[in-house]
Amino acid sequence: MQTYWQNFIDADWADGGAGRAGVVNPATGAVLAEQAMADAADVDRAVQAARRVHESGVLTDLRPVERGRMVQAMGRYLLENRDEVAETLTLEQGKPLWEARREIENAARYFEYYGNQAETLEGRSIPLGGGYVDFTQLEPYGVSAQVIPWNFPLEIAARSIAAGVAAGNACVVKTSELTPLSSAYLARAAMAAGLPAGTVNILCGWGHEAGAALVSHPGINQAVFTGSVETGIAIARAAAENVVPCVLELGGKSAAIVHEDADLDAFEGDIRRGIYTNAGQVCSAMSRVLVHESLHDEVIARACAVAGALSVGPGVDRTEPGQGMGPMVSEAQRDRAAAMVAEAERAGARAATGGRAMNIPGAFLEPTVMADVTPDMAIAQDEVFGPVLSVIPFRDEAQAIEIANGTRYGLVAGVFTRDLDRATRAARRLRAGQVFVNEWFAGGVETPFGGYGRSGYGREKGREALLNYVQTKNVAIRTR
Ligand code: NAD
Numbered sequence: 001m002q003t004y005w006q007n008f009i010d011a012d013w014a015d016g017g018a019g020r021a022g023v024v025n026p027a028t029g030a031v032l033a034e035q036a037m038a039d040a041a042d043v044d045r046a047v048q049a050a051r052r053v054h055e056s057g058v059l060t061d062l063r064p065v066e067r068g069r070m071v072q073a074m075g076r077y078l079l080e081n082r083d084e085v086a087e088t089l090t091l092e093q094g095k096p097l098w099e100a101r102r103e104i105e106n107a108a109r110y111f112e113y114y115g116n117q118a119e120t121l122e123g124r125s126i127p128l129g130g131g132y133v134d135f136t137q138l139e140p141y142g143v144s145a146q147v148i149p150w151n152f153p154l155e156i157a158a159r160s161i162a163a164g165v166a167a168g169n170a171c172v173v174k175t176s177e178l179t180p181l182s183s184a185y186l187a188r189a190a191m192a193a194g195l196p197a198g199t200v201n202i203l204c205g206w207g208h209e210a211g212a213a214l215v216s217h218p219g220i221n222q223a224v225f226t227g228s229v230e231t232g233i234a235i236a237r238a239a240a241e242n243v244v245p246c247v248l249e250l251g252g253k254s255a256a257i258v259h260e261d262a263d264l265d266a267f268e269g270d271i272r273r274g275i276y277t278n279a280g281q282v283c284s285a286m287s288r289v290l291v292h293e294s295l296h297d298e299v300i301a302r303a304c305a306v307a308g309a310l311s312v313g314p315g316v317d318r319t320e321p322g323q324g325m326g327p328m329v330s331e332a333q334r335d336r337a338a339a340m341v342a343e344a345e346r347a348g349a350r351a352a353t354g355g356r357a358m359n360i361p362g363a364f365l366e367p368t369v370m371a372d373v374t375p376d377m378a379i380a381q382d383e384v385f386g387p388v389l390s391v392i393p394f395r396d397e398a399q400a401i402e403i404a405n406g407t408r409y410g411l412v413a414g415v416f417t418r419d420l421d422r423a424t425r426a427a428r429r430l431r432a433g434q435v436f437v438n439e440w441f442a443g444g445v446e447t448p449f450g451g452y453g454r455s456g457y458g459r460e461k462g463r464e465a466l467l468n469y470v471q472t473k474n475v476a477i478r479t480r
Helices: 040-056 064-080 082-093 097-120 153-166 181-192 207-215 229-242 264-280 293-309 331-346 397-404 420-429 462-469
Strands: 007-009 012-014 020-024 031-036 132-140 143-147 170-175 200-204 222-226 246-249 254-258 286-292 350-353 368-371 388-394 412-416 434-437 470-478
Touching: 007 040, 007 181, 031 181, 031 200, 040 143, 040 170, 040 200, 040 207, 064 082, 064 097, 064 153, 064 181, 082 097, 082 153, 082 181, 097 153, 097 462, 143 153, 143 207, 153 170, 153 181, 153 200, 153 222, 153 462, 170 181, 170 207, 181 200, 207 222, 207 229, 222 229, 222 462, 229 246, 254 264, 254 397, 264 286, 264 293, 264 388, 264 412, 286 293, 286 397, 293 350, 293 368, 293 388, 331 350, 331 368, 331 388, 388 397, 397 420, 412 420, 420 434, 462 470
Parallel strands: 143 170, 143 222, 170 200, 222 246, 254 286, 254 412, 286 388, 368 388, 412 434
Antiparallel strands: 007 012, 007 200, 020 031, 132 470, 350 368
C-alpha cells in the first residue's frame, strides 16, 4: 500500500497545513499509512476552487445530460477498480472484504442513480393571466460542504457528491480522520470522469479544525453531515451562523417489533444483517429487538445462535458474502461499546452471549446479545454503534409501539408479522423516517432515508435527497 496519501484540492494532490496523521488498521493496531491533514488555509483553497467552478458556469452551462454522464462515469471508475478500493477500505475501516466490495457497488449505484436524474430537475410554469409568462427553475446552491463519517466512508461521500454534482454544485468533502484513504479513489474517479478541475475536492483534517473551518466558511452555500448528534449540533450551529441550509443524518436506536406470527427463520437473517453488518457501526442498525413475550426466550436463543455462528477476525480474510465480522473501527470505539455493555450489566441486564473485548490484537468486540433489558436502561436508549443487540419483551401491540417510539431518536424501525393490517397500522404510528416490514434494510438508493427527532433532518437517498442540492428561482416576465 501507498505509504503517504495527500488531499485533492483544485484537481491537484496537496500536502496538509496541519501535517500528517497515521491511519491505523483496526484489525492489527498497526499504522497502515500516513494521511495529509488539512488546516483552515487548505479548506479555504478548496472552497475557493469550488466557488470558481460555480461562478464560471462551467458546470451549470453544461447540458444536464452531459453532467449526468460524468457523474455516472465516477461510479464506473469505482467498479473498474473495485478490488483495490475495497481492500483499502477494509484495511483502514475493518469491515469484511465482501462488505467493502458491496460498499463500492452501493457507492457506484449512487453515481448511476443521481447521474441519471441530472436532466430531470425541471421547474414548472405558473399562470399569471395575460401579459405575463412565469416559470420556476431549480438551481444548484453553488458550493456544497460535506462532512463524512468513518462507518461507510465511500458510500456516504458518494451519495452526497453524486446528488450534489448531478444538480450542478461543486463539492468540498471532509473525510474522517479514521478512514481517509479510500476516499482518494473518489478524487481519481472525478478526474477519470473528466469533471472540471475544482468540482470535487476531497480533504482530510481534524474535525475541530478542518471540519469546523469548512462548515463556517463564508464561501459555502449548503452543508451535509452524517455522524454523531453532538457534532451534528455543532454543524447546525455553524450553518445557522453562516445562514446556509444543512442536512443532518445522525444516529439511531432503531427497533424491530417481532410479533407472535413473525417468520423467525427469516428473522435470523435480519439479525445477522441488522446488527452484525459492519460490526454494528451502522446508523440504521437494528440495535433493539422488541419481541412478543411468548417468543422472548426463543428469539434470545436464535439471536445467540446467529452471534455464535459468526467467525470474527480480520476483514481481509473474510471474502465471501455472509462470512463473519471484522473489528470495530478503533480500540476507542470498541472500548466505548464494551463499557456500555458493562454499565448495562450493572443496571441489571445480562449478556446472553458476548459482551467482551476479544483477547486478540485489534479492535474486536464479541458479537453480543443483551437480555433482561428494560426500555429505560441506557443500553436501550443510547446508540452503542457496535455489535450489541438489546432484546426487550412486550405484552401487546400498543406497548411495542410505545417502547419503539420511546427514545430520542427516530431513524428507522421494523415490523415483523404476517398480518398486513397490523404492519401498516404500525407503519403509521412509528416515529421514524423509514419503516421496514418483514425485511430489515428493505429499500435502496431510491428510497428516501433520514431521521425524526434527534436522528436529524432532511433526507438522503431517493428523489428527496436530490432536492437538497437545489433551490427554486422564480422568473416572471412581463410580455407587453
Ligand atoms: P463524529 O460525528 O464526531 O465525526 C464525524 C465527522 O465529523 C468526522 O469527519 C469528523 O472529523 C467531523 N467533525 C467532528 N467535529 C466536527 C466539528 N466540530 N465540525 C465539523 N466537523 C466535525 O463521530 P465520531 O466521534 O467519529 O464517532 C462518535 C459517535 O458518533 C459514534 O460512536 C456513533 O455513535 C456516532 N456516529 C454515527 C454515525 C452515523 O452514521 N450516524 C457515523 C459515525 C459516528
